[in-house]
Amino acid sequence: MSTISKIMEHNQTFVKDEVYRDFETTKFPDKKMVILTCMDTRLTELLPKAIGFCNGDAKIIKNAGALISHPFGSVMRSILVAIYELGAEEVCVIGHKDCGMSGLRHDSFLDKVKEKGIDQNQLDFLRSAGIDLEKWLTGFDRVEDSVAHSVALVRNHPLLPEGIKVHGLVIDPHTGGLTTVEIQESITVQH
Ligand SMILES: [Zn+2]
Structure with a gap:
């Protein structure tokens, strides 16, 4: 059976059994955050789990490399829509180690x-x-440089309103461990 056929078959059961009830939420991000990250398959479930986010917590934009290739392209527009239309107050760019766009x-x-x-x-x-x-x-040579570049682009965007925090992180796709590139506030981590 083809993958698309399996999808359609699974979907019928998913809806019939009302599994969707476990995921009910709104389009407004509960944690008031918009995340730009990579489409890497290893991050699909790992990233939300590693940062403690569930369905409904954040707007998540994905592309190859977590890149903003143009200040007036669709990624930046999505970030602005998340802020102006959906109540996001923080932007977080999360690149990752071993990214396919590094060295492209x-x-x-x-x-x-x-x-x-x-x-x-x-x-x-x-x-x-x-x-x-x-x-x-x-692509890019160092993911940290790429994330820093994207963070700077968002922070300096002419349509970014005052008071929006913009952070940059790198995630390890094996362990889920985060390292900081740019954090726009002092962080406290309780162990
Ligand atoms: Zn990647």
């Missing part, structure tokens, strides 16, 4: 694109139309 190189990526049958003429056409494929398909 445009040359090897474009080799794979061509191996999958995309014509060189198509790539040339995109370049002639002003698409900087090389820049777009390049």
Whole structure:
């Protein structure tokens, strides 16, 4: 059975058995936080568990590398929507060690694109139309630098209202352990 068929089958039972009742909440984040993190499969359940968040606690935006590639792109817009429309008061960028976007190189990526049958003429056409494929398909060297860059971009965004805290963290995808890159308040950890 295909994965999508299994999804549809599972879903029928999920709804019929009212399993959704365990997840009922609202669209407003209870902990007033919006998180930008990576789409890495290891973080799907690990990240919320590692930070003690449940369904309904935070708006979570995900992409490859937890990156904000443009100050007026969809990620920054999502962060602003979380703040203005949904009551978020803190932004947390959480990159992770061993990220696929660390070390992503445009040359090897474009080799794979061509191996999958995309014509060189198509790539040339995109370049002639002003698409900087090389820049777009390049990741970062150090996740800490990438997180710090994203934090600075959010903090300096012209549409970010006063009083919004912006933090940057790195999570270990094996242990769930967090290290801080930028924290906009003094933290107290009770053991
Ligand atoms: Zn990643």
